[in-house]
Amino acid sequence: MRLLNKKRIGKNDIVFIGGLLAIAVFLFVLMQFVRGGSGAYVEVTVDGEVYGTYALAENQTVEIKKDGKVTNVLSIRDGKADMTDADCPDLLCVHQRAISKEDETIVCLPNKVVVKIIKAKEKNNIDSIAG
Amino acid sequence: MKTKKVAYLGVFLALALILSYVESLIPFYFGIPGVKLGLTNLVVVVMLYCTGTKEAFGISMMRIVLAGFLFGNMFSILYSLAGGILSFLIMYLLKKIGKLNVVSVSVAGGISHNIGQLVVAAVVVETYNIFYYMPVLMIAGVLTGFLIGILGQEFIRRFQILNKTQK
Numbered sequence: 198m199r200l201l202n203k204k205r206i207g208k209n210d211i212v213f214i215g216g217l218l219a220i221a222v223f224l225f226v227l228m229q230f231v232r233g234g235s236g237a238y239v240e241v242t243v244d245g246e247v248y249g250t251y252a253l254a255e256n257q258t259v260e261i262k263k264d265g266k267v268t269n270v271l272s273i274r275d276g277k278a279d280m281t282d283a284d285c286p287d288l289l290c291v292h293q294r295a296i297s298k299e300d301e302t303i304v305c306l307p308n309k310v311v312v313k314i315i316k317a318k319e320k321n322n323i324d325s326i327a328g
Numbered sequence: 329m330k331t332k333k334v335a336y337l338g339v340f341l342a343l344a345l346i347l348s349y350v351e352s353l354i355p356f357y358f359g360i361p362g363v364k365l366g367l368t369n370l371v372v373v374v375m376l377y378c379t380g381t382k383e384a385f386g387i388s389m390m391r392i393v394l395a396g397f398l399f400g401n402m403f404s405i406l407y408s409l410a411g412g413i414l415s416f417l418i419m420y421l422l423k424k425i426g427k428l429n430v431v432s433v434s435v436a437g438g439i440s441h442n443i444g445q446l447v448v449a450a451v452v453v454e455t456y457n458i459f460y461y462m463p464v465l466m467i468a469g470v471l472t473g474f475l476i477g478i479l480g481q482e483f484i485r486r487f488q489i490l491n492k493t494q495k
């Protein structure tokens with residue numbers, strides 16, 4: 198068994214950890230630039246397919262159904278989208294904060310539901326609000 | 329020596345399960361369901377240096393399956409496996425190269441643990457949008473990895489001194 202050096206943190210470690218932190222901070226800053234301001238729409242996807250797109254400006258309650266059963270309830274109030282109810286066992290999606298900025302997401306893993314804020318409706322999902 | 333080794337491994341497994349339990353109680357939330365801090369990496373780091381690669385990997389896998397049944401669900405097992413296997417590989421390689429101390433190995437393990445979980449989450453929900461969380465998860469991985477590394481280093485040092493004096 199090789200014994201550890203007396204030194205706990207060497208020069209290599211500082212460079213290594215510092216480098217990783219620098220990359221993380223760089224990515225973080227980059228994403229703040231790439232990310233736009235407030236989004237205008239909420240896009241809901243189920244099983245990777247677009248379920249519907251809803252305007253943030255309109256107060257509304259969206260029932261997300263799968264096989265005729267309501268699995269998640271999304272509430273849009275005052276320009277924010279919030280998961281208010283779900284039938285998943287962990288309820289982590291319900292505990293997540295309301296979202297309003299572009300690219301923010303609420304994920305319900307057990308039901309495979311993703312709620313995402315987008316800037317504008319994409320042409321191909323305008324009429325894809327399904328039941 | 330053999331019974332002593334079995335006893336050690338039992339203690340490590342118990343410790344790993346306790347850490348899993350503690351982790352399941354912490355309401356720490358990264359914004360992605362299921363992503364965990366990776367406190368159990370402490371046991372993996374210590375075992376890598378004290379008992380060897382095979383034992384560390386074996387206990388790590390046993391911990392994931394047992395903790396999944398005890399405190400989690402199918403998804404938490406999936407997450408833990410992705411995080412656990414990826415971080416194990418990275419830590420094993422860095423340790424083998426031997427240029428870095430325990431702290432760095434642990435930090436690399438913390439980050440890869442979180443990246444592994446993020447990849448699984450992206451695959452499960454079929455969206456790559458959640459890679460948006462990558463920087464936050466990296467920073468969290470550095471912080472937990474650093475703390476675990478410092479703690480692990482003290483543990484490893486004592487373990488090695490103990491082993492030496494017993495021989």
Ligand SMILES: [Zn+2]
Nearest residue numbers: 283285290305
């Ligand atoms: Zn949910």
